[in-house]
Amino acid sequence: MPAPARRRRGPPARRGARPRRRRRHDPAHRGRRDRAGGPEARGEVSRAVRERLLGSGPARLPRAADIARCAPYGEDLQLALHLCYELHHRGFAGVPDTLEWDPDLLRVRALLEHRFESALRHDCRHRPDVDEALAVLLMEPVGGTGVSHFLMSSGALWHLREYVALRSVHQLREADPHLWVIPRLRGRAKAAMAAVEYDEYGCGRAERMHSRLYADLMTDLGLDPAYGHHVDAAGAELLAVSNMMSMFGLHRRLRGALVGHFAALETTSPPSASRIAAAMRRTGAGPAAERYYEEHVEADAVHEQVVRRDVVGGLLDDEPDLAPDIALGIAATCLLEDRLGSHVMDAWSRGERPAGTPAPAVRGGGPAVRAGAAIRSGRSVRSGRSVRPVGSVRQVRRCQVRAARRRSARNAAAAAPAAAAAVRRRCRATAVYGERAAASRPNEPWAPWSRPRGPSRGSHRLCGASGRARSPVCCASYPVRAR
Numbered sequence: 001m002p003a004p005a006r007r008r009r010g011p012p013a014r015r016g017a018r019p020r021r022r023r024r025h026d027p028a029h030r031g032r033r034d035r036a037g038g039p040e041a042r043g044e045v046s047r048a049v050r051e052r053l054l055g056s057g058p059a060r061l062p063r064a065a066d067i068a069r070c071a072p073y074g075e076d077l078q079l080a081l082h083l084c085y086e087l088h089h090r091g092f093a094g095v096p097d098t099l100e101w102d103p104d105l106l107r108v109r110a111l112l113e114h115r116f117e118s119a120l121r122h123d124c125r126h127r128p129d130v131d132e133a134l135a136v137l138l139m140e141p142v143g144g145t146g147v148s149h150f151l152m153s154s155g156a157l158w159h160l161r162e163y164v165a166l167r168s169v170h171q172l173r174e175a176d177p178h179l180w181v182i183p184r185l186r187g188r189a190k191a192a193m194a195a196v197e198y199d200e201y202g203c204g205r206a207e208r209m210h211s212r213l214y215a216d217l218m219t220d221l222g223l224d225p226a227y228g229h230h231v232d233a234a235g236a237e238l239l240a241v242s243n244m245m246s247m248f249g250l251h252r253r254l255r256g257a258l259v260g261h262f263a264a265l266e267t268t269s270p271p272s273a274s275r276i277a278a279a280m281r282r283t284g285a286g287p288a289a290e291r292y293y294e295e296h297v298e299a300d301a302v303h304e305q306v307v308r309r310d311v312v313g314g315l316l317d318d319e320p321d322l323a324p325d326i327a328l329g330i331a332a333t334c335l336l337e338d339r340l341g342s343h344v345m346d347a348w349s350r351g352e353r354p355a356g357t358p359a360p361a362v363r364g365g366g367p368a369v370r371a372g373a374a375i376r377s378g379r380s381v382r383s384g385r386s387v388r389p390v391g392s393v394r395q396v397r398r399c400q401v402r403a404a405r406r407r408s409a410r411n412a413a414a415a416a417p418a419a420a421a422a423v424r425r426r427c428r429a430t431a432v433y434g435e436r437a438a439a440s441r442p443n444e445p446w447a448p449w450s451r452p453r454g455p456s457r458g459s460h461r462l463c464g465a466s467g468r469a470r471s472p473v474c475c476a477s478y479p480v481r482a483r
């Protein structure tokens, strides 16, 4: 017996009316379809916290002695901390929202944080002061090494997918933990921080939010962009980076560390984003994959100046005694990012996948992902306007490389008038990013207030005159495009 026809909800459609378009949802903000209680436990402490969240098992929370036995950067402690912090972000399916302020869980979180923070303070005890730390970040060795250098020079598409899947743990909520610091700041630092965060949240446009751009990038790479989907695959090295942001953001006493961490992030972002964007172009990962990193080459070049000059400079003017904490934030970020980079490179050198990404789906994904999936399934691959049977991996790869070259040639042709206009405005070009960009509209909140003396050279990423505020920590400037 056939099933009875379902009654349609709502008024019947008019004859001849166009079918209603389904609203496009933000993939990063899909419903919480993660496993109930979040990721799997990785030890006794994280198991006890997870069972408490689910309301199952004996629900005996770990004692101080249990936590004292945990390695501060280890899997068990970092996952337990992630579970506690996630209650302050989006929570988990099947976990009551009221547990966010559960006194017993907060007590455990404090013990975990004490262990983690003590380790960070100990390992960063020989840190330089703020000026020196930022000056180091503003220089890049010419023959640099690290994940972004590897991806640019020889990374394959699967390396990019791995890296993007790992970073999705915190990038899908990009800027959220940093926002917590705004009520704890005053005056110039507060206004500048709000300005940068406004940009991170897409200047009021949901489709431009950086977390949304990241979800689109994941879709291009054939990865599931659901929030929290890749946490189980992320090791303690990545969770430590993510937990550090939440810890610095949630504590007012650590507002200096949060600002230092943010400054380190924004200062190091443009060159590494530039390298990863090049890797995305080379591998034909797709337009959204390129866009996320290209956006950060430009956006973070501006954010860097605003953060160093007005957020760090403003906070130091306002509360000079926070200087050691700002330096701690910078040093801790460098420490944990270096650990993560070493972990990823070690795994890749052994041919392992640190994020264990699955094979991409045939539907969706950027051109290279679709081509790879088509090859595996023996289907045809779409190349340009024609659909051709798949010959070989090499043949398809050649198609992708040619398409990427054509695309970059088109982009260069489109950018030529803008570059000529920039020259007419007598703005200098920087050689670092391989693009001609200028602060063309000084009334934009993003435009730097100083102009560079000349283009950067060699290993110097920045050069130029002192900034408007003449703050000792903001002594460099270079041309950026007003947004």
Ligand SMILES: [Fe+2]
Residues within 6 Å of the ligand: 174, 200, 210, 296
């Ligand atoms: Fe961003």
Ligand SMILES: [Fe+2]
Residues within 6 Å of the ligand: 200, 266, 299, 300, 303
């Ligand atoms: Fe940024």
